[in-house]
Amino acid sequence: MIWRGLELLREEMQRHRTASATAIVHGIADAMLRDEAGRDDVCLLAVSLAESTPFEERIPADLAELTGVRNRLRAWLTGSDVDRHDGFAIVLACSEAIGNAIEHGYRTPDAAATGTVTISASIVxxxxxxxxxxxxxWQPRETPPDRGRGLMLMNRLMDEVTVDRATTGTTVTMSRRVRWVGP
Structure with a gap:
């Protein structure tokens, strides 16, 4: 009997593994206690990683800023114990999005001189x-054959990518499930 319960727990955990801690507790409790009818006391605990201190920067709309922001984002991900491979993918996707924001949002010298790009990241x-x-x-530009693959790259590196081109400004939101560097 206990083995069946453990197998059901494993199956439910696998089914809910991408959910938040709260959703995991509710989903597993519902599945595990479906046939119990209150015959036993149950305690279920799901632990999620606490949100880290978010990464937030505002940089001038200048491509020369990319190296510095990539290094700072990489350091933040490393300090948050994000797996190196996942961190590389996130930094590369962000670099593409920042470069696009600068190149397409601030093409004229006047716009670039006063423009800024904001970058924020959090772990949930x-x-x-x-x-x-x-x-x-947003100003599209003639794209040479060796350019113009930034959005495709972001979509391949991240699990979710959304681009919102409002009348003033563009916002790119991205998300990626990550692994952690263990002790």
């Missing part, structure tokens, strides 16, 4: 959520 449960925003006006 087993995911890193990132938002890149600018206040410029």
């Amino acid at each position: 449960d087993e995911r890193v959520d990132v938002t890149i925003g600018d206040g410029g006006l």
Whole structure:
């Protein structure tokens, strides 16, 4: 009997593994106690990673800023114990989004001189959520054959990518489930 219960617990945990800690507790409790009718006391605990201190930066709309922001984001991910491979993918996707914000949002010298790009990232449960925003006006450009793959790259590196091109500014939100570096 206990083995069947443990197998059901394993199956339910697998089914709910991408959910928040609260959803995991409710989903597993519902499944595990479906046939119990209050015959036993039950305690179920799900632990999620506490949210880390978020990463937040505002940089000038200058491509020369990319190296510094990539290094700082990489350091934040490393300090948050994000797996190196996952961290690399996140940094590369963010670099593409920031570069696009600068190149497409602030193409004129006047716009670039006063423009800024904001970068924020946070860790929630087993995911890193990132938002890149600018206040410029999206301006498509002639794309040489060796360019123009940034959005495709972001979509392949991240689990979710959304681009919102408002009248003033573009916001890119991205999310990726990550593994952690263990002790």
